[in-house]
Amino acid sequence: MLRMEIALFSVVAFVAYIYFSAEKERAPLHRTFSVLLVAVLANLMFDGITVYTVHHLETIPRLLNDAVHRLFLGSMVLTIYLFYQYIAILVETQTGKPRRLDLPAAIFLLIAQLCNYLLPISYTVTDKGNYSSGPYMYVPYAAVVFYLLLCAGLLAVNRKQINKKEKYTIGIALTIEFTVCALQALFHTWLISGMGITLMTLSFYLTLENPEALRAELTEQKMSMLYLKSQVNPHFLYNTLDTIRIQAQLNGDTKVAELLMRLVDFFRLSVKIDRQMVTLDDEMELLEAYMELMCYRYPELHCEYDIDPDLGAAKVPNFILQPIVENSLLHGLKNKGYRGEIIISAKETDEDNIEICVRDTGNGFENGRKDAIDKMLQNYARQAPKLTGNSVGILNVQKRIKLLCGREYGLSYTENEDSGVTAHILLPMKEKIK
Numbered sequence: 474m475l476r477m478e479i480a481l482f483s484v485v486a487f488v489a490y491i492y493f494s495a496e497k498e499r500a501p502l503h504r505t506f507s508v509l510l511v512a513v514l515a516n517l518m519f520d521g522i523t524v525y526t527v528h529h530l531e532t533i534p535r536l537l538n539d540a541v542h543r544l545f546l547g548s549m550v551l552t553i554y555l556f557y558q559y560i561a562i563l564v565e566t567q568t569g570k571p572r573r574l575d576l577p578a579a580i581f582l583l584i585a586q587l588c589n590y591l592l593p594i595s596y597t598v599t600d601k602g603n604y605s606s607g608p609y610m611y612v613p614y615a616a617v618v619f620y621l622l623l624c625a626g627l628l629a630v631n632r633k634q635i636n637k638k639e640k641y642t643i644g645i646a647l648t649i650e651f652t653v654c655a656l657q658a659l660f661h662t663w664l665i666s667g668m669g670i671t672l673m674t675l676s677f678y679l680t681l682e683n684p685e686a687l688r689a690e691l692t693e694q695k696m697s698m699l700y701l702k703s704q705v706n707p708h709f710l711y712n713t714l715d716t717i718r719i720q721a722q723l724n725g726d727t728k729v730a731e732l733l734m735r736l737v738d739f740f741r742l743s744v745k746i747d748r749q750m751v752t753l754d755d756e757m758e759l760l761e762a763y764m765e766l767m768c769y770r771y772p773e774l775h776c777e778y779d780i781d782p783d784l785g786a787a788k789v790p791n792f793i794l795q796p797i798v799e800n801s802l803l804h805g806l807k808n809k810g811y812r813g814e815i816i817i818s819a820k821e822t823d824e825d826n827i828e829i830c831v832r833d834t835g836n837g838f839e840n841g842r843k844d845a846i847d848k849m850l851q852n853y854a855r856q857a858p859k860l861t862g863n864s865v866g867i868l869n870v871q872k873r874i875k876l877l878c879g880r881e882y883g884l885s886y887t888e889n890e891d892s893g894v895t896a897h898i899l900l901p902m903k904e905k906i907k
Contacts, residue, residue: 477665477667477668478517478520478521478524478667479521481517481667481668481671482514482517482518482521484671484675485510485513485514485517485671485674485675486514488510488674488675488678489510489511489514492506492507492510492678492682493507493510500875500879500880500881501562501879501880501881502559502562502563502566502880503682505555505558505559505562506559506677506678506682508555509552509555509556509559509674510674512548512551512552512555513552513670513671513674515548516545516548516549516551516552516667516670517667517670517671519541519544519545519548520545520549520664520666520667521667522541522545523538523541523542523545523605524664526538526541526542527542527596527603527604527605528602528603530596530598530603538596539594542594542605543589543590543594546589546610546613547586547589547590547613549613549617549666549670550582550585550586550589550613550616550617550620551582551586552670553616553617553620553621553650553670554578554582554616554620556620556624556646556673557578557620557623557624558575558578559677560624560627560628560643561574561575561578561623561627563635563639563643563681564627564628564631564635566854566880567631567634567635567636567639567852567854567855568631568634568635569851570631574623574627578620578623581616581619581620582616585612585613585615585616588609588612589609589612589613592608592609592612593607593609594607594609595607595609597661599662601662602662602664603662604661604662604664606661614654614658617654618654621647621650621651621654624643624647625647628640628643628644628647636854636855638680638681639681642676642677642680642681645676646672646673646676646677649669649672649673649676650669650670650672650673652669653665653666653668653669653672654666654669657669714733714736714737714740715733715737717733718730718733718734718737721733732765732766732769735762735765735766736762736766738758738759738762739759739762739763739766742755742758742759742762748791749790749791749877750788750789750790750791750877751788751789751790751791752785752786752787752788752789753780753784753785753786753787753788753789753819753827754785754786756789756791756792756793756794757778757780757785757794757817759792759794759795760794760795760798760817761778763795763798763799764776764798764815767802767811770811771810771811771812773810773811773812773813774802774806774811774812774813774814774815775813775814775815776814776815776816776817777814777815777816777817778816778817778818779816779817779818779819779820780817780818780819781819781820781821783821784819784820784821784827787827787900787902789827789829789900790870790873790874790877790878790900793870793873793874793898794817794829794831794898796866796867796869796870797831797866797867797870797884797896797898798815798817798831799866800866800867800896801815801831801833801835801893801894801896802815802833804835805833805834805835805836805837805893805894806833806834806835806836807835808835808836809835809836813833813834813835813893814832814833814834815831815832815833816830816831816832816833817829817830817831817832818830818832821902822899825902826882826899826900826901826902827899827900827901827902828897828898828899828900829897829898829900830895830896830897830898831895831896831898832889832893832894832895832896833893833894833895834889834891834892834893835892835893835894836892836893837888837889837892837893837894838886838888838894843886843888843894846867846886847885847886849867849868850867850868850871850883850884850885850886853868853871853872853875853883854872854875867884867896870884870898871883871884874898874900878900878901879901881899882899882900882901883898883899884896884897884898885897885899
């Protein structure tokens with residue numbers, strides 16, 4: 474039996490090594506899985522120790538035996554609680570619904586741990602093996618069942634809104650753990666709780682947390698951005714424009730030379746696709762070049778900036794503002810003949826985040842359009858990267874922010890009281906790059 478615990482610990486330790494040494498998204502979901510891996514390793518270690526001590530009751534001091542049993546069962550309850558937390562966060566990111574059961578789950582965890590460390594332990598000795606028993610055992614196993622039922626409830630209530638891959642992975646993992654718990658209850662001497670926890674961990678790792686899959690998803694987003702930016706050869710284009718600019722300046726046409734210079738700046742900056750993150754100053758330089766050209770093309774279009782100068786060195790995902798501003802122009806101000814204002818602001822929030830707002834004075838959303846946009850942005854993970862269509866820019870911006878900064882950040886829209894709409898981009902103050 475002890476050999477099985479050693480084998481399970483070795484498997485999870487290898488998975489943990491791969492996971493922690495690989496680049497991955499630093500979002501709450503993945504941070505929770507990181508803590509979960511550590512808890513599983515601790516649980517399997519104490520499991521192996523108790524398998525040995527419970528079969529050597531006559532030689533192992535009772536106090537030591539009791540201590541490792543309490544650590545084993547306490548870590549088991551904590552591990553299943555973390556599985557609940559992981560599933561709850563995953564459901565929240567998939568559906569947008571807040572986690573309402575976190576407080577009861579945390580309170581139950583506290584009660585279970587107190588009982589685990591305070592209730593007396595007893596042991597049953599049989600010809601087939603020894604095991605801990607009595608009222609003390611009811612608390613941790615009741616906690617395990619409680620958290621598994623919470624997970625099953627989350628899956629059942631939100632099954633239509635969760636991605637198929639996540640839904641089947643959670644369902645299979647819960648089925649495995651319920652089966653192992655039932656077998657452990659029927660055959661007390663089997664001591665197979667570690668097997669169920671290990672299989673759950675492996676199922677989540679292989680299907681949801683595999684670093685290669687996460688990197689592939691990020692690569693897919695990068696390729697969509699590459700495609701969007703390479704409709705023409707930008708290097709050839711801005712080199713040619715720079716040649717025309719120099720000729721215009723030599724001919725004394727300074728205004729045309731200035732406009733060409735801004736167009737050259739725009740293309741020069743926009744082709745820096747090798748960097749996932751850039752400074753806010755770099756991103757604003759690109760946007761200002763774009764807006765100068767648009768304001769010259771449409772004389773009744775005005776642009777204002779309200780950027781906190783202290784945020785200039787903050788890291789932001791590359792090429793996220795221009796698509797948002799372009800969307801405001803095409804869908805907000807186009808029907809008004811491009812008469813109006815675009816106001817771009819950036820400030821630090823109370824939560825040490827950055828909020829960038831793009832406000833327009835356009836016509837606002839058409840009937841039902843805002844609900845469609847909100848739904849698309851909320852369910853970004855369930856939609857393939859768009860290369861055509863009206864919302865190509867904002868969907869790809871949302872996907873890249875979520876992947877590069879974390880799922881708690883992203884793009885949202887509100888309607889202004891007077892006219893037009895405001896795009897809100899929430900980003901972390903510190904760089905969180907893959």
